[in-house]
Amino acid sequence: MTAAAAQASLRSLLHSRDVDTARQWLSAETSSSIAEEFSRLTPSEMAIAFRLLTKERALRVFEFIDPPVQADLLHGLREEETGEMFNSLAPDDQAELLDEMPAKVAARLLEGLPNSRRELVDDLLGYPAESAGRLMVPTPTVLSPRVTREEALEKIQRNAENSRHPDINASHSEIAVIPVTDDTRKLLGTVALSSLVTAPTGTRVEELLHRDKHHVQASEDQEVAARLMQESDMLALPVVDAEERILGLITVDDAMEVLEFEATEDAYRSGGSEPLKEPYLTATVMTLAKKRGIWLIILILAAFLTINVMEIFESTLEAVVVLSVFVPMIIGTGGNAGSQAASSVVRALAVDEVRPSDIFRVIWREVRVGFLLGIFLGALIFPVIFLLYDGRVGATISLSIVAICTWACIVGGVLPLAGRQLGVDPAVFSTPVVSTLVDATGLLIYFSVAGMIMAEQIAAATGG
Amino acid sequence: MTAAAAQASLRSLLHSRDVDTARQWLSAETSSSIAEEFSRLTPSEMAIAFRLLTKERALRVFEFIDPPVQADLLHGLREEETGEMFNSLAPDDQAELLDEMPAKVAARLLEGLPNSRRELVDDLLGYPAESAGRLMVPTPTVLSPRVTREEALEKIQRNAENSRHPDINASHSEIAVIPVTDDTRKLLGTVALSSLVTAPTGTRVEELLHRDKHHVQASEDQEVAARLMQESDMLALPVVDAEERILGLITVDDAMEVLEFEATEDAYRSGGSEPLKEPYLTATVMTLAKKRGIWLIILILAAFLTINVMEIFESTLEAVVVLSVFVPMIIGTGGNAGSQAASSVVRALAVDEVRPSDIFRVIWREVRVGFLLGIFLGALIFPVIFLLYDGRVGATISLSIVAICTWACIVGGVLPLAGRQLGVDPAVFSTPVVSTLVDATGLLIYFSVAGMIMAEQIAAATGG
Numbered sequence: 015m016t017a018a019a020a021q022a023s024l025r026s027l028l029h030s031r032d033v034d035t036a037r038q039w040l041s042a043e044t045s046s047s048i049a050e051e052f053s054r055l056t057p058s059e060m061a062i063a064f065r066l067l068t069k070e071r072a073l074r075v076f077e078f079i080d081p082p083v084q085a086d087l088l089h090g091l092r093e094e095e096t097g098e099m100f101n102s103l104a105p106d107d108q109a110e111l112l113d114e115m116p117a118k119v120a121a122r123l124l125e126g127l128p129n130s131r132r133e134l135v136d137d138l139l140g141y142p143a144e145s146a147g148r149l150m151v152p153t154p155t156v157l158s159p160r161v162t163r164e165e166a167l168e169k170i171q172r173n174a175e176n177s178r179h180p181d182i183n184a185s186h187s188e189i190a191v192i193p194v195t196d197d198t199r200k201l202l203g204t205v206a207l208s209s210l211v212t213a214p215t216g217t218r219v220e221e222l223l224h225r226d227k228h229h230v231q232a233s234e235d236q237e238v239a240a241r242l243m244q245e246s247d248m249l250a251l252p253v254v255d256a257e258e259r260i261l262g263l264i265t266v267d268d269a270m271e272v273l274e275f276e277a278t279e280d281a282y283r284s285g286g287s288e289p290l291k292e293p294y295l296t297a298t299v300m301t302l303a304k305k306r307g308i309w310l311i312i313l314i315l316a317a318f319l320t321i322n323v324m325e326i327f328e329s330t331l332e333a334v335v336v337l338s339v340f341v342p343m344i345i346g347t348g349g350n351a352g353s354q355a356a357s358s359v360v361r362a363l364a365v366d367e368v369r370p371s372d373i374f375r376v377i378w379r380e381v382r383v384g385f386l387l388g389i390f391l392g393a394l395i396f397p398v399i400f401l402l403y404d405g406r407v408g409a410t411i412s413l414s415i416v417a418i419c420t421w422a423c424i425v426g427g428v429l430p431l432a433g434r435q436l437g438v439d440p441a442v443f444s445t446p447v448v449s450t451l452v453d454a455t456g457l458l459i460y461f462s463v464a465g466m467i468m469a470e471q472i473a474a475a476t477g478g
Numbered sequence: 479m480t481a482a483a484a485q486a487s488l489r490s491l492l493h494s495r496d497v498d499t500a501r502q503w504l505s506a507e508t509s510s511s512i513a514e515e516f517s518r519l520t521p522s523e524m525a526i527a528f529r530l531l532t533k534e535r536a537l538r539v540f541e542f543i544d545p546p547v548q549a550d551l552l553h554g555l556r557e558e559e560t561g562e563m564f565n566s567l568a569p570d571d572q573a574e575l576l577d578e579m580p581a582k583v584a585a586r587l588l589e590g591l592p593n594s595r596r597e598l599v600d601d602l603l604g605y606p607a608e609s610a611g612r613l614m615v616p617t618p619t620v621l622s623p624r625v626t627r628e629e630a631l632e633k634i635q636r637n638a639e640n641s642r643h644p645d646i647n648a649s650h651s652e653i654a655v656i657p658v659t660d661d662t663r664k665l666l667g668t669v670a671l672s673s674l675v676t677a678p679t680g681t682r683v684e685e686l687l688h689r690d691k692h693h694v695q696a697s698e699d700q701e702v703a704a705r706l707m708q709e710s711d712m713l714a715l716p717v718v719d720a721e722e723r724i725l726g727l728i729t730v731d732d733a734m735e736v737l738e739f740e741a742t743e744d745a746y747r748s749g750g751s752e753p754l755k756e757p758y759l760t761a762t763v764m765t766l767a768k769k770r771g772i773w774l775i776i777l778i779l780a781a782f783l784t785i786n787v788m789e790i791f792e793s794t795l796e797a798v799v800v801l802s803v804f805v806p807m808i809i810g811t812g813g814n815a816g817s818q819a820a821s822s823v824v825r826a827l828a829v830d831e832v833r834p835s836d837i838f839r840v841i842w843r844e845v846r847v848g849f850l851l852g853i854f855l856g857a858l859i860f861p862v863i864f865l866l867y868d869g870r871v872g873a874t875i876s877l878s879i880v881a882i883c884t885w886a887c888i889v890g891g892v893l894p895l896a897g898r899q900l901g902v903d904p905a906v907f908s909t910p911v912v913s914t915l916v917d918a919t920g921l922l923i924y925f926s927v928a929g930m931i932m933a934e935q936i937a938a939a940t941g942g
Binding site: 046053189246266274277293307317331343349359366371375 | 737750757763778807826859
């Protein structure tokens with residue numbers, strides 16, 4: 015690759031119509047990084063870049079692209095190209111992509127598949143969206159516990175040969191684990207391909223069987239399946255029907271994608287917006303605004319509560335104007351303490367370190383953490399405010415900070431647990447929602463503390 | 479398992495000293511869920527539960543426990559038990575655990591290993607912490623591209639037999655991918671074990687070679703390696719030295735762990751605290767307070783800026799007290815809009831959808847999104863405030879919201895990019911930091927708008 019190609023981005027090469035350098039750039043990059051670069055292009059830029067790839071390369075790049083971007087790309091391609099790309103995918107990826115396409119296009123794509131494959135994909139589409147059934151690769155081979163290592167390896171080789179379809183690229187069906195079943199296809203466990211290969215000649219499958227019989231039902235949520243794989247370090251997770259008969263396997267690359275999507279969802283929710291399904295740079299401005307707008311509206315309406323509180327204490331504010339000077343700092347600190355607590359509990363819930371039944375343990379921890387933080391911050395700012403104003407103002411602010419920190423930590427710790435219990439995504443109760451809720455109550459605490467400590471001053475000012 | 483055991487938690491069973499039911503509970507659960515349950519116990523509770531497991535089960539559970547919790551558990555066990563548990567781990571996990579132990583204990587544990595294994599672990603410890611070299615499993619087998627499928631399978635089986643050490647549990651070295659090298663051990667690519675097994679008899683390794691030659695240097699950051707594996711759907715990633723000679727493989731379960739840790743780090747940072755390395759329920763209250771306290775101090779000191787702004791406009795506030803009523807809502811909305819923008823850009827950076835060089839694309843998107851949201855929110859609240867107060871107050875608030883939303887989105891979008899460019903974790907610039915920074919500037923905007931629209935009123939009040 016020339017220096018020019020190495021430095022330029024694919025996008026700038028396409029814009030400068032420097033086709034040769036763009037082709038050089040593409041041939042030097044790996045398929046997965048080309049796919050990633052595509053998520054930064056508009057659909058028409060993608061179609062141009064795609065045509066610069068060799069056919070084999072194009073198929074491989076297509077596999078690495080996320081379904082929503084795949085759908086965008088297909089719009090820009092000719093019908094034959096579309097069919098070719100679609101047929102190259104694994105059945106679970108085909109099912110996912112069909113979900114993103116208009117019904118008419120989806121029907122045409124499905125029709126272009128060989129009969130046996132079409133049935134497979136149809137079966138997958140029968141499972142609810144986001145279920146483990148949708149994510150699985152139907153399993154081609156199962157083993158009996160009684161066969162030997164050699165018989166097993168031969169069977170795997172034979173089945174692969176029979177199921178190899180000339181039209182369909184099978185590079186992504188790398189199965190590292192094989193289900194072991196009884197004669198009725200009921201799951202007994204799994205055997206790792208590596209333990210089969212490395213076992214001494216003549217070993218029986220039952221001697222290599224994984225004792226921990228992890229599996230999920232086809233109707234189970236994809237996130238549950240992916241977490242289970244992550245926790246149990248499995249390379250493939252068996253999916254079974256209600257009678258525990260094997261249906262297929264979830265591969266680790268699909269599980270990683272689910273976990274990445276969940277992490278994205280949590281990241282957006284913790285910033286107070288709905289998750290974006292497309293890459294940030296290719297989503298339209300309107301889409302970005304919609305995903306954020308919903309929560310901004312809810313939060314600004316909730317913020318009217320703070321107006322009520324401020325109005326209740328308007329005469330106090332009029333009497334001692336200096337109190338309003340500290341309002342932004344008071345509510346900021348409450349919001350920050352609350353969002354710290356919320357984000358740690360949301361994360362602990364996500365990785366199953368904490369459950370709703372731990373609510374009292376969480377409250378007791380947060381009371382102590384919040385009080386400790388409040389005492390520390392209060393002691394830190396008291397001398398500063400004492401010097402700038404006076405002791406009464408200093409005491410009001412410091413004591414308010416102690417009370418608000420404690421309260422904010424409790425609210426931040428409890429809300430995600432309550433959310434989980436009520437079936438609401440706990441991440442919704444991260445930062446912005448918690449701080450908006452703590453704002454109004456924090457002001458109540460602040461003005462109550464002020465009312466006690468500065469009672470004389472307030473009375474004098476209102477009286478005069 | 480009896481109904482009592484199914485409903486109870488391990489912790490409550492240990493507390494009620496119901497050893498039989500606890501043992502039943504343990505035998506019914508999988509090793510990975512027992513390991514997860516352990517992260518909810520204190521070190522002494524863990525030691526009790528651990529002794530209720532059969533020896534084989536204990537070894538397997540131990541493998542699933544996170545290194546910091548492993549270290550806690552080892553403190554509570556006898557020396558022989560400690561050695562046994564340690565020896566059962568894979569070399570990369572041993573290196574990771576040694577990092578968590580006091581130097582004296584680490585030296586004793588290392589001494590207990592067989593010679594060949596001790597050298598391996600020593601090699602791994604030579605790589606910097608959090609590097610790819612620390613994470614890899616030294617590779618036992620490499621293949622030449624010229625050998626046939628049968629020769630390759632035989633070599634893998636033979637090597638496994640030779641390296642099998644009776645004292646060391648090898649259940650976790652499930653290698654699904656084998657590096658292919660030239661005669662100088664220079665990496666040519668990889669071959670999936672599944673494609674070897676399923677290939678027709680007589681196929682040569684070079685025909686099955688993966689064309690995309692993904693790999694990392696041993697000194698590379700673990701997160702980079704893990705992301706590369708995720709993007710390229712690989713079951714194992716080759717690690718090489720400066721001459722591109724193979725050193726080992728990173729397995730997908732280790733990569734998933736790294737990604738999970740990164741997700742935890744981002745979750746804590748986005749809530750404005752330092753990440754916790756232990757489980758939430760077992761960390762001490764002091765640890766929790768420390769991780770959060772650092773950022774709370776920085777943020778409360780930054781909040782003194784808002785005090786300055788409020789003081790500058792104190793006479794305005796005195797003149798038109800109603801302006802202070804809206805302060806919490808104004809700064810809350812700015813903070814929320816800013817944190818939405820920050821969290822989407824932080825996430826896009828994390829998955830490499832956006833790079834610092836995209837700064838102008840990001841600013842242009844955020845200007846439009848922020849303006850659109852501001853117009854919408856402003857139009858939504860104008861009639862409410864018009865009815866409650868009057869047209870001037872309504873116009874002041876609505877126009878301020880438009881300007882602040884636009885400004886907050888720009889700040890939220892730009893800061894994470896600047897952070898990445900400066901080598902600071904972009905997640906640090908999520909919610910609390912962005913909203914604290916937007917608070918003071920937002921107030922400036924608000925009072926300036928008020929000064930323009932309500933000039934007469936302010937002059938009248940200050941004049942009188």
